[in-house]
Amino acid sequence: MILALVGQPNSGKSTVFNAVAGYKAATSNFPGSTVGFTSSKVLVDGREVEVVDLPGTYSLTGHDEAEREALSFLATGEPSVLINIVDASRLGRSLELTLQLLELGRPVVVALNMVDEAQRKGIEIDAAALARELGVPVVATVARRGLGLVELFEAALGAATAGTRPRSPRYSREVERAIHEVEAVLGAVRLPWRVPPRLAAIKLLERDPRLTAELAASTPALAGKVEAEARRLEEQHDWSSEQVVCGERHTVAHALEEKVARTRHAHLGWRERVDAVLMHPFFGLPALIGVMGAFFWLVFGAGKYLEAPLLAAFDKLGAWTGTMVPPDTTTGAILQGAILGIAGGFGIVLPYLLPFLIGLAALEESGYLPRMAYLLDGVMHRLGLHGKSVVPLVLGYGCSVPAVMATRILGSPRDRRVTATLTVMIPCSARSTVILGLVGAELGALAAIVIYVVNLLITAGLAVVLERKSRAVSPGLILEVPDLRTPSPYTVAARTWIAIREFLAIAWPMLVASSIVLSLLQISGAEAVINRGLSPLTVTLLGLPVAVGMTLVFGVLRKELSLMMLVQALGTTAVATVMTPVQMITFALFVVFYVPCVATLAVLWREVGWKETAWITGLTVVLAAVVAVAGRFAAGAIY
Amino acid sequence: MHSNLEQAELRLPVRISSIDGGHEVRARLATMGLLPGAILSVLNRGPLGGPLLVEVDGTRIALGRGVARKVLVEP
Incomplete structure (x- = not known):
């Protein structure tokens, strides 16, 4: 049985989904459709049902890709029940979608969500009366605190069994x-x-x-x-x-x-006052810089605090294993590789990835992203971009894969292409581990921030160039700005878990396997051959140690691998003893820009086609080389 | 007297008289409650030529200047 979650953007639809799917089932792309809707198996009353989270849509008319996909899924006849998530604090507008869903001829259950938020605004809704008027079950919920969700899904099961087709609304x-x-x-x-x-x-x-x-x-x-x-x-x-x-x-x-x-009268409070500053015509932009600064400072601080003791422990373990099984034997090499792989994931990547994902989830939950779009739309327009491009670009700091998929919210193919290209230039959390774990940890936070700023300036420059390449009118911004919300720890945890699980289940095993492969390549002498082959790029052009060649190859699989393999290739976690500050900066700059990882390449291929993907890949290599060489000389003048 | 939304005074409620522009823009605005006859007010103008922040039906919507110029309003 398939239950589809349908609702307008910002109705709390994904919160409902995360609350029921969060800890248990694996989310996966929905089979049979060209795009992935997130779906998950959920147990309701001992029955296993499939819950599908459809993209938020204001109406059943397909204005952008995301809406068109939601509509075609609903129309193909797969879902048994539509669970319509309605924002109780904007009932009238939310019901405009409900009225259309009633026409689909499929059982509908309405979740009257965010009733707490509505009460704060002084709105009291009679759920029973609404159910009578609509002719479908209505359940009051507060999804971010998990209230009413059991009743909601039970009502959905009931509706599925009864199979009642709602009656169509009547117009003039x-x-x-x-x-x-x-x-x-x-x-x-x-x-x-x-x-x-x-x-x-x-x-x-x-x-x-x-x-x-x-x-x-x-x-x-x-x-x-x-x-x-x-x-x-x-x-x-x-x-x-x-x-x-x-x-x-x-x-x-x-x-x-x-x-x-x-x-009745509303109880407005500090959130409205904070919001007035965040959206202010003069203070809004400085506040934005403050928010982003605080974000990276906190992530970096937490990461650094977690990293050192973990790495020290793994170093000891590695040294101890080395005395038991000599690392130049095959078994020893496999063992050392495995330990370094586990250590890399646990000691280097997780300390930065975890705080990063928590921060990003909190930022998304709070409703700050649309505010960023509003504040930056003026700037974005000057770069020839759409204000909505901000959303994929910010998501790009998390992971390029969902960020490239998020370009679907842009209406025109031209905007999507340009934004997708820019999105892969943004350092994702994996590349952030390289920036933070290498440059930040060894040279200080300021050096790491400089890399982020350089990246942003180059991406902006690229936007201007690409805009000139494909001159067309960019449609204007029409974007709802939802209320500011305090992120609920529960939802943030669920979101973080869904994101981190991907790392634990796919990336980490890959790290360990690659680490073992690298170990074996090292003792068989194959590594030296590959490194020598890459040395015109790594040594001559970039002035890096010859050993980094292999790390860049692995980096195409997963960007985290570059940093971990670097540690292994150099044979120490104390990178500063074998690499100069200039080399670290050059390496980090190159890693930030060159070739998107395989997962990103796959999603790019699907979203913009193979020609564009090949073009973007070529562009990243050229850009990476140029930026890294420039960085090499600029850093050389400083250090 | 008709003027477009971009010229509207801050925090002064105005009524939409008509919306220029293609089907796409009109339909999209309509789904967000921006229909002829709707009453809205401009809360803020975004920095650096950024969008207008308008409020309609208790919902706040950011509208690019280009879009705002297509929305004709009367007091």
């Missing part, structure tokens, strides 16, 4: 007449899509681009009739037909809200 006479006419016209043919005819009629009157195009392609004669009905609506109302239909829905939804909700 003229609109109903137009819907009816179009529906009758559509009834005459077999349509290529599986949307119920009434919903298809509504969407065609709204001039849904995809449905309209499909109809025009299959039966052009009908397209004309639909257009005539849309025209008539326009003449009656003097608005465009999508405004008429949306306006109807708006009216019905808000009338419903008035029936079931009572508003």
